[in-house]
Amino acid sequence: MARPFDPGMLMSSKPKQRPLSPYMLGPYYRFEFQTLMSIGFRMSGVFLAMILAPLACLWMLTLGLGPEPFAAMQAFMSGWIGTAIAWLAALAVSFHLCAGIRHLVWDTGRFFSKPQIQSTGWLAIVATLAIWALTLWCAS
Numbered sequence: 001m002a003r004p005f006d007p008g009m010l011m012s013s014k015p016k017q018r019p020l021s022p023y024m025l026g027p028y029y030r031f032e033f034q035t036l037m038s039i040g041f042r043m044s045g046v047f048l049a050m051i052l053a054p055l056a057c058l059w060m061l062t063l064g065l066g067p068e069p070f071a072a073m074q075a076f077m078s079g080w081i082g083t084a085i086a087w088l089a090a091l092a093v094s095f096h097l098c099a100g101i102r103h104l105v106w107d108t109g110r111f112f113s114k115p116q117i118q119s120t121g122w123l124a125i126v127a128t129l130a131i132w133a134l135t136l137w138c139a140s
Helices: 033-065 068-078 081-109 113-137
Strands: none
Touching: 033 068, 033 081, 033 113, 068 081, 081 113
């Protein structure tokens, strides 16, 4: 037999002792390594979508517009801002690739224990730095 609805249950005077959201960093939710990995994965995706993709499209557009616009774009990308963008882009692509592979492995149902999550996170960071260093070495 179902219990009747009691509106008083919704307006309890006793405050709840647990947080309302697991995303509340601070006194309720401890900032962990996995949190940093998740935020970094999202930030690298945003960088790739909002900065690198439009810049690559603009670069290809200047190639089609003729030698003068393309030379201007080449000059911009050869400067310190363009070099910084290229270095950050290589880092973002490397990290997003490694973290994405990690997520694909998780989709198979593997490596879900806490120690395995930590170790695959560190593996992703080491692989990111290795790929980034190799990319910069090949580009120089």
